Amino acid sequence: MTSSSSTPEVKPVSILFVCLGNICRSPMAEGVFRSLTHYDTPSQHPLIARIDSCGTGAYHTNSQPDPRTLSVLAEHGIKDYKHKARKLRAPKDFDEFDYVIGMDGENMVDLEDADRREIASGEEPITGRLRLFGLFGGKSEDEEVGDPYYGGRDGFEVAYEQVVRCGKGLLEHIEERARSRGWKGET
Numbered sequence: 001m002t003s004s005s006s007t008p009e010v011k012p013v014s015i016l017f018v019c020l021g022n023i024c025r026s027p028m029a030e031g032v033f034r035s036l037t038h039y040d041t042p043s044q045h046p047l048i049a050r051i052d053s054c055g056t057g058a059y060h061t062n063s064q065p066d067p068r069t070l071s072v073l074a075e076h077g078i079k080d081y082k083h084k085a086r087k088l089r090a091p092k093d094f095d096e097f098d099y100v101i102g103m104d105g106e107n108m109v110d111l112e113d114a115d116r117r118e119i120a121s122g123e124e125p126i127t128g129r130l131r132l133f134g135l136f137g138g139k140s141e142d143e144e145v146g147d148p149y150y151g152g153r154d155g156f157e158v159a160y161e162q163v164v165r166c167g168k169g170l171l172e173h174i175e176e177r178a179r180s181r182g183w184k185g186e187t
Contacts, residue, residue, distance in 0.1 A: 010183040012049035013174055016097040017133070018107050022055030022085035025103040025145050025159055027065040029053060029133065031073050031081040032160070033167045047174050047183070050097070056110035058087040066149065068156045076160065090114040094126045101133045101170070104144040108132055136169030137162060 015033065019026035030053035037045035063085045064070070073081055094100065094115065102108040111130050119125050134143025145162045148155030179185065 010047070010178045010181050012047050013098040014050035014096060015048070015052075015099045015101060015170070016093055017051075017053040017101050017103070018056060018088060018111060019053075019103040019145075020055055020057050020107065020147060021059045021149070022053055022087070023060045023063055023066045024069050024147060024149050024156070025163070026053035026055065027081075027083045027085070028069050028073060028156075028159060029101070029103070029145075029163045029167065030083065031078045032163045033170070034081070035078050036164075036167050036171055045171070047178050052097070053083070054086045054088045054093065056088055056107055056114075060085040061087055066156075068148070068153050071153070072156045072160045088114060091118045091123045094118060094123070094129075098129060099170075100126065100130050102130065103133055104147065105132070105142070133166045133170070134162070135166075136173055137166040138169055 017026040017029040017033070019029075030051055033051050034040070037048045037051070039045075039048060039051055065081075065083055065085070070081070073079070088111075100111060102111050108130065115126050115130065132142065133145055135141050137143050143162070143166075145159055145166070146155065148159050175183075175185070
């Protein structure tokens with residue numbers, strides 16, 4: 001007979017970062033979060049199962065990230081990041097990811113609309129797993145990671161700084177939730 005533990009099993013989580021076109025903010029967030037969690041390395045964070053990104057629109061499907069995104073990532077030591085833009089696949093993405101993280105209010109509206117359409121077709125709601133990335137940034141719950149696409153490189157630097165801060169906050173949130181469920185912080 002096996003003994004049962006009074007502490008529920010803590011399972012690794014999957015995170016999907018979402019912006020409009022999936023070539024600036026969400027791939028930047030994916031690259032930064034992969035770096036923060038040592039994703040796909042022998043020392044990968046034990047609470048992270050999967051990290052991906054997509055866009056709410058199909059404007060840049062199969063395109064590489066914006067060169068300014070890749071340049072800013074490389075300048076900060078994230079040099080091996082590879083990505084091809086894709087559009088959100090509802091309900092598949094909603095079924096596969098524990099956290100669906102929007103970069104701004106417009107992304108959140110698009111995600112909530114997609115969720116409502118899936119609910120109308122009989123799918124389970126995921127509203128509780130939709131989060132604005134800025135919620136984890138420590139400044140204000142409605143902080144947005146602004147779209148730098150139409151501006152200069154300095155906007156990408158600002159986005160990078162926000163993404164790092166929010167990414168660290170998201171990881172702390174995931175760790176705190178796991179600790180509240182009995183995780184001891186083993187890596």
